[in-house]
Amino acid sequence: xxxxxxxxxxxxxxxxxxxxxxxxxxxxxxxxxxxxxxxxxxxxxxxxxxxxxxxxxxxxxxxxxxxxxxxxxxxxxxxxxxxxxxxxxxxxxxxxxxxxxxxxxxxxxxxxxx
Amino acid sequence: xxxxxxxxxxxxxxxxxxxxxxxxxxxxxxxxxxxxxxxxxxxxxxxxxxxxxxxxxxxxxxxxxxxxxxxxxxxxxxxxxxxxxxxxxxxxxxxxxxxxxxxxxxxx
Numbered sequence: 030x031x032x033x034x035x036x037x038x039x040x041x042x043x044x045x046x047x048x049x050x051x052x053x054x055x056x057x058x059x060x061x062x063x064x065x066x067x068x069x070x071x072x073x074x075x076x077x078x079x080x081x082x083x084x085x086x087x088x089x090x091x092x093x094x095x096x097x098x099x100x101x102x103x104x105x106x107x108x109x110x111x112x113x114x115x116x117x118x119x120x121x122x123x124x125x126x127x128x129x130x131x132x133x134x135x136x137x138x139x140x141x142x143x
Numbered sequence: 144x145x146x147x148x149x150x151x152x153x154x155x156x157x158x159x160x161x162x163x164x165x166x167x168x169x170x171x172x173x174x175x176x177x178x179x180x181x182x183x184x185x186x187x188x189x190x191x192x193x194x195x196x197x198x199x200x201x202x203x204x205x206x207x208x209x210x211x212x213x214x215x216x217x218x219x220x221x222x223x224x225x226x227x228x229x230x231x232x233x234x235x236x237x238x239x240x241x242x243x244x245x246x247x248x249x250x251x
Contacts, residue, residue: 033186062239072187072230072241085238120186127237128174134186 033135035121041141047109050138052121053102060127063096063106064120066137072120078104079127111142145170145235149242156249159220164245166231167213176214178207179230181244187230221249 034053042048054061062077076086078098086096093112098104108115118139122132150165168176175194179187191200193209200207204225206217216229226249231242 071243072232074239077237122186131177131189131192132239133189136184137186 035135039139045110048111050106052104054123058123060124062122065117067117113142116141147242153246158251161219164216168233170233170235174234177232181228223249223251
């Protein structure tokens with residue numbers, strides 16, 4: 030398996046624009062997580078899905094952020110409108126189940142909002 | 144409030160100089176404590192899971208231990224390729240909380 034695949038690897042956008050980050054989890058994994066990593070706040074869980082259903086989105090910072098998982102092999106994280114403080118590395122991770130202890134991370138998307 | 148604190152923030156070692164990284168935590172209903180390694184420009188890579196006080200796990204030059212309040216990652220005779228950021232995380236319920244990490248530099 031190729032692991033968790035994220036796209037794009039890098040995204041530079043202007044403030045106010047819509048940004049969509051994409052993730053393909055490992056086949057057979059039932060749980061998917063979106064994290065954000067910054068120097069100031071470290072790695073923060075934004076939202077996680079179990080069997081394509083959002084379970085906990087309490088980490089989503091604002092209504093400008095939304096996430097979907099239309100099927101078991103694809104998820105998106107959307108920011109609309111984007112702001113400079115959204116600049117960070119966004120990681121997607123998947124695990125066999127929500128209770129699984131081992132999560133596999135993608136390479137991340139480095140987002141820069143100017 | 145659930146919290147994970149790692150120390151030191153950064154650690155510089157000579158090749159072969161053994162040391163330990165610390166992860167202290169306060170969490171209600173601990174389900175597991177994890178160690179991850181993160182290389183620059185990459186996502187975290189899973190190393191260990193510890194479930195209960197007294198448990199130990201080893202992998203090559205790394206050994207992780209767990210008490211009721213903290214975990215240690217012991218690095219024996221490190222090599223330059225061990226240079227990375229080591230992240231500790233705790234699972235409380237279905238939520239995983241990460242520490243800020245320890246950046247390890249090993250000089251040849």
